Amino acid sequence: MYLRKIIACSALLMSVFSSNLLAEQFSVLVFSKTAGWHHSSINEGVTALKAMAENHHFTLDWQEDASLINTENLAKFDVVLFLQTTGDILNEPQQKALEAFIQSGKGFVGVHSASDTEYDWPWFGQLVGRHFHIHPQIQTARLSVINDSFPGLEYFPKTSLWTEEWYEFGEELSPNLTYLLSVDESTYDPKADWGRAKGEGMGKFHPVAWYQYFDGGRSFYTALGHMGVSYSNKAFIEHLYGGIYWAATDKGMKK
Template sequence: MKRLLVACLLLAAVLTAPAFAQGQFKVLVVAIPNRYHHDYAVVAKPQFERMAQAHAFDLDWRWNTTPFDGDLSGYAAIVLLNTPGDELKGAQRAALEAYVRAGGGVVAVHRALIFNPPGDWPWFEKLIGRAFRIHPMVQTATVRVEDPAFPATFGLPARWVWTDEWYEFGEPLVPSLRTVLSVDERSYDPARIWPGQTARGMGAVHPVAWYHAYDGGRVFVTALGHTPALYEDRLYLEHLYGGLWWAATGKGIDAAAPKLRSPRRGQCPKGTSSGA
């Protein structure tokens, strides 16, 4: 009888104890399958779960936008994993804006960089920082580290062989963007595209990952991540976590590290748009 009473008291204590987050911060990942990106999420989900375990943060994975109908303040960062801003409607957009203005972090990955129709939500387009134009077919190319002082590059070699869709962008929409990675257009064919479409590349300056402070929050953007198999690549996952860590905490930037290259401003010829 005494043992039963003790057991009941212990159970009551567990049930009434306040719930505390076990990790150092909490992250929301929104991964909505779409026309061009649907198989990736099945591969990415267990990888993000392992990432959360390895780096001691709490993970909330969602296949839809319902979290934007509630309180977002408990999240240190929101990852839009191949999920563009046009998935958010009405009050959900206002919720994301309020979250960022309160100091929240955003990580935008690959398809999240494309907003349709352009101009429908200027705030989100500026959050991304650059407007998508078009991309050629998937090809192998050389990625260059432009900012070795940023955590999303810490695990990467100075030159990195990578296979992906090489998004092309227009001029920066805000002046505060800091380029993290660029792609060398001499290492692939920017004009290799489907019949009826035209891509010309961006020239000597072709960023594929960047970060900036925006409207009170922190934003990390990477155009890499089209093929599902990429989410099993160790270097890519280190790239993602480095950006996520900074977006969630603002930590990790090594101000003393020398930059490999000085930023350059190039011409961006006009191109057509396409799906991705």
């Protein structure tokens, strides 16, 4: 009987030990609800993120149901990733739940049209950092790395040609932004005219990606990722994972 108890205890300890060894390093909620333009590249993005989660050993849950943005469900995650969201997608209780999530020290990642989301919610604008204003047609332009200390930028040359739907942004909504990538407007035509909105570009400095510490938590945003083919690009995937990893762990910065 005594031997059986020892064996049972040993088996239990081994089970707990094995579970700890196999546990994923963090959890990410991917949220892609749209109330405006719906990017077809969401599907490619989700496929790439699922492969990324397997490759980097983290948990990923993809949802478009805004009712899951609540305090109880968010407690399961370390990062909320807004993948190509657009428009007014959260009600007031859901907004409060996301605010509390960030204030508890958790992370946010926004991809491309996440900046085209929740214009009437000032806190969210500050979380993302800037709001989308307009974009010209898809063009090739010169992309530059302006801060290579952030994780995930190892696969970008200092400058390179990149084809994208180049977003023009409004003013800074947070004073805490640290910029990572910029695009040279002299290498493409930034002008756009939609009738209700016009764009002339942002001038000599046109940011494309940034991060910040905000309201107790962490926020990373990249304007890249409009086209589905981007999600099979090694440089972009590593850029995106670098943002997710930092937002989840506050680690990865080069010294």
